Amino acid sequence: MDNKKPVFEFKDIHVEVEGKEVVRGVSMKVYPGDVHAIMGPNGSGKSSLSNALMGHPLYKITKGEAYIDGKNLLEMSADERSRAGLFLAFQYPLAIPGVTVANFMRAALQAHRGKDADMSDFRKLFLAEMKALSIDKTFATRYLNDGFSGGEKKRVEILQMIMLQPKMALLDETDSGLDIDALKTVAEGINRYHNDENGVLLVTHYQRLLNYIKPDYVHVMFKGQLVKSGGPELALKLEEKGYDWIEQEVNQAAEVS
Amino acid sequence: MAESQSKNNSLAGLNEDYASKYGFHDPVDYFHKGVKGINHEVVEMISRMKKEPDWMKEIRHEALDIFFSKPTPDWGNTRLLGEIDYDNVYYFMKPIEEQQHDWDDVPEYIKKTFDRLGIPEAEKKFLGGVSAQYESEVVYHSMRDDLKKQGVIFLDMDSGLREHPDIVKKYFGSVIPATDNKFAALNTSVWSGGSFIYVPPGLDVKIPLQAYFRINAENMGQFERTLIIADKGSRVHYIEGCTAPIYSTDSLHSAVVELLALEDAYIRYTTIQNWSRNIYNLVTKRASAYKNATVEWVDGNIGSRLTMKYPCIQLLGEGARGEVLSVAFAGIDQHQDAGAKMIHAAPNTSSRITSKSISKDNGRASYRGLIKVHKHATNVKVSVECDALLIGEEARSDTYPTMEVDNDQVRVEHEARVSKVAEEQLFYLTSRGLTEDDARLLIVNGFMEPFTKELPMEYAVELNRLIELEMEGSIG
Incomplete structure (x- = not known):
């Protein structure tokens, strides 16, 4: 790993939402081939961090640095971040009425490849990936996320991720609202995408997704900070004991200092 | 999805393209150029040149008096209406002596114009008949032989009057009398060109018939008159498109369109209006739908400085159905005051209005609608849906819905929404990975999709292209 450069890293990131600081100095390095997971209770700042890194206008990064593939992320607009290789699978993907999944997907892929790039392979790729994710092919002509169930939305997020082949994928609560079959399909999709050259960061409240996708590192986020890091065993401990002990540890540490 | 091109300020970008694509004008030596201004002599001259029967001439003179006596509407955009200088308009120009039926016989400069607009190509590809009006008269007209043999009549209105005076006399002004409004009166007095269509009973005209209206000269007023009669159980789809050059002074387009859908008949009337931004587009469109008949107005307004147009359907027979699907795009300095009227005058009738508008920069889009349900029109279903999309802080949208319901056996659904292109x-x-411009365009195209999917493919593509130009470099 020593001779490798991180595919994605951020240092001392602070995020504000409507004037309130919700992320208070977090750092991480993701090397190619790594899977990281950020776990934490609701409201700990996990989603704010991923939205801010993607460039959401409501989540303002007030301090820190971030690099995708060595390039300065914070100088880029959201579309540039995407084209530089960052992807965020949203917790609540929005509906875009009137825009079909196929047209949207084609436009997005074209934006990544360049406007004069050949797209003749699009249809085949698209249909094959839909099939692999058990998405009915009628979804190609449905309007993006319009009237989709929670599970359908998540599958379509994964579909987008696989089609765009980002260098770094952030997955925000991708497991929420999924039944066990859908969870397996989505996890298979993530595993199919993941390889030695890209990185994955799973943001999740529960451990169950981690039964299907093995993380190399697990971090715990609490009150806007990463308070604990470890291997997969940390996720199991959280599953078993909940988040209370983390809170106690944090409070004790605060008293000691 | 096309990439947006220049990122100049949108007006400059738009004008550049409109100028090359539609905004050019031909320097022409007309057969009859006419004089500016409106009076009984002008009306007499028009009627004489057309060698019309006396009854039509009388209708014209009466209508002119009505025009003079009626006040300008005190609603809509009264400021712009007040700026119309009726004395500075040419009411009649005849570019060539004889209408042609072969593109090769049309004078080169006019043929080139329609070539640039893609009309002959469209005719070959997917139309059953074409009518091309240049200034006051239809200069080219043709219809497929098989439709002719089946008894479909598709003529310009002047020829219609000459060849089928009985039908014209029976229906002309029966749906929209000259007394209806000031602009209908003006049209009735100086009308020229437009389409006359009659579809025999039971016949389904499977491919669309199209008319294209082109204003070329500065200060030219265009007053076409269209009458479509779909006899019992017949079906027809008619499409009109319009463009004009860009001049610094304003021009007037004031059409009257009357549709009659007899028992069990079906008429769809599609308009893509893309007048240049110096045109006042003041149009009266109304249909009568008899027993179990269906009329659909599919109405797209992209161009003009001011449009005031409210396609109407009078549901006169039991079981009749009416639909208006309209979209308006109001860009810089434009006001699209459009809407729909549904008059339920018989039981078991139903209507649906879907109005979509996009206002951008300082553009203004208004929905103005009337639903009227008569006392004896029981078991009526009405649905109205208005959707407005605002782009930019100065953009404006208004709705002026009116309901006059005189009985209680009516089911009315009304929805109105205004949204901004959401940041989320x-x-x-x-x-x-989409740029912000491309993303905004995709959202706008999606917003319009319920409309564009109703258009023949060629028109949908053209409409999307127009919207793309309008959206270039917009500030969200």
């Missing part, structure tokens, strides 16, 4: 939606699309 933009973020979602840009996070997938």
